[in-house]
Amino acid sequence: xxxxxxxxxxxxxxVLEAMSCGGGGSSDEDDTAYYTVSFFNNGxxxxxxxxxxGTHAQRPDNPExxxxxxxxxxxxxxxxxxxFSFSKPVENNVxxxxxxxxxSYIPTGEEFTPDAPIPGSSIFIEDENGVRNITIPxxxxxxxxxxxxxxxxxxxxxxxxxxxxxxxNYPIYNxxxxxxxxxxxxxxxxxxxxxxxxxxxxxxxNYDVVTWLNQDGSNLDVDDNGKFYYKTNNASSVxxxxxxxxxxxxxxIPTEAEWEFIxxxxxxxxxxxxxxxxxxxxxxxxxxxxxxxxxAPNTLGIYDILGNVSEICFDxxxxxxxxxxxxxxxxxxxxxxxxxxxxxxGGYDTANGVVYPTxxxxxxxxxxxxxxxxxxxxxxxxxxxxN
Numbered sequence: 001x002x003x004x005x006x007x008x009x010x011x012x013x014x015v016l017e018a019m020s021c022g023g024g025g026s027s028d029e030d031d032t033a034y035y036t037v038s039f040f041n042n043g044x045x046x047x048x049x050x051x052x053x054g055t056h057a058q059r060p061d062n063p064e065x066x067x068x069x070x071x072x073x074x075x076x077x078x079x080x081x082x083x084f085s086f087s088k089p090v091e092n093n094v095x096x097x098x099x100x101x102x103x104s105y106i107p108t109g110e111e112f113t114p115d116a117p118i119p120g121s122s123i124f125i126e127d128e129n130g131v132r133n134i135t136i137p138x139x140x141x142x143x144x145x146x147x148x149x150x151x152x153x154x155x156x157x158x159x160x161x162x163x164x165x166x167x168x169n170y171p172i173y174n175x176x177x178x179x180x181x182x183x184x185x186x187x188x189x190x191x192x193x194x195x196x197x198x199x200x201x202x203x204x205x206n207y208d209v210v211t212w213l214n215q216d217g218s219n220l221d222v223d224d225n226g227k228f229y230y231k232t233n234n235a236s237s238v239x240x241x242x243x244x245x246x247x248x249x250x251x252x253i254p255t256e257a258e259w260e261f262i263x264x265x266x267x268x269x270x271x272x273x274x275x276x277x278x279x280x281x282x283x284x285x286x287x288x289x290x291x292x293x294x295x296a297p298n299t300l301g302i303y304d305i306l307g308n309v310s311e312i313c314f315d316x317x318x319x320x321x322x323x324x325x326x327x328x329x330x331x332x333x334x335x336x337x338x339x340x341x342x343x344x345x346g347g348y349d350t351a352n353g354v355v356y357p358t359x360x361x362x363x364x365x366x367x368x369x370x371x372x373x374x375x376x377x378x379x380x381x382x383x384x385x386x387n
Contacts (some may be wrong), residue, residue: 188250280307
């Protein structure tokens with residue numbers, strides 16, 4: 001029996017009464033100011049630190065969690081609208097509040113700027129114009145890659161083979177970007193959610209896949225069982241017009257920035273996958289597909305984010321700069337992240353004279369594919385914006 005795909009119940013967040021920060025900090029005989037940083041957990045003082053002006057507070061050990069909730073950090077106010085940065089110098093007395101959320105929910109909703117570019121990352125960068133500022137919405141994230149059972153409720157499977165593995169609990173593979181978009185909208189409609197993807201028809205946003213199918217040149221079709229599929233190996237001018245309403249609560253594939261944020265455990269720098277073979281099906285294991293959720297999850301409870309099948313993202317492949325928005329670059333080819341069961345931990349791949357960093361790690365971007373191209377190594381994971 002499959003575990004429920006996405007939980008929809010938020011944990012109640014305890015709102016703590018802010019305590020007065022008082023006046024200025026204390027001083028020693030040399031007029032050096034010292035300030036108090038107080039950490040509150042469930043209404044009680046968890047930790048206090050005396051910090052010299054202009055220096056940094058130290059992150060205390062994380063409070064104890066339980067099976068239902070996960071500690072996600074220290075916040076500057078009890079409404080949890082601003083996460084505290086331990087790289088910021090302390091210049092006054094500070095009260096900080098612990099935040100817990102359901103293990104199925106990843107809160108961001110803040111402007112996300114890493115303190116510095118992450119080595120090897122093509123997504124969180126800094127250039128001559130500054131650091132890339134991205135607002136990643138709060139998300140529900142599927143804890144597993146979309147399975148063959150889940151896919152075939154709405155979509156025709158393409159060329160599944162026993163030697164690549166067939167079964168309800170195996171990830172779907174041999175899918176392309178167009179089909180991922182169609183799947184997400186069909187599933188959203190079936191489950192009473194607002195679809196995320198649309199094309200513009202007669203000046204209006206249209207989210208209805210059946211209407212897309214009937215547009216000239218859509219290259220969508222439906223088989224005798226009512227399952228949708230993309231029927232040619234050519235680009236579709238109609239489906240290339242697809243845009244994302246990121247505020248809708250329906251299913252969608254993550255943007256590349258969202259994918260990397262999730263893979264990094266919900267932070268700019270946290271990416272602990274050691275040893276890798278405990279977390280990822282990759283070349284060190286037997287080189288074939290495996291059922292989902294058989295290895296350890298990452299710190300967010302997300303399984304198989306590295307290895308098994310590579311995961312198609314919404315973005316097109318192109319140059320990322322500090323000015324690039326959440327939807328990524330413009331281009332003809334589509335992004336896949338996370339590596340697959342035949343990849344090593346790291347490495348490089350060359351296509352058309354371009355070198356791509358491949359492998360099962362959070363930095364690797366891999367070789368991009370055309371939106372109509374299927375691969376036995378490519379599948380998807382879905383997310384929902386938490387409205």
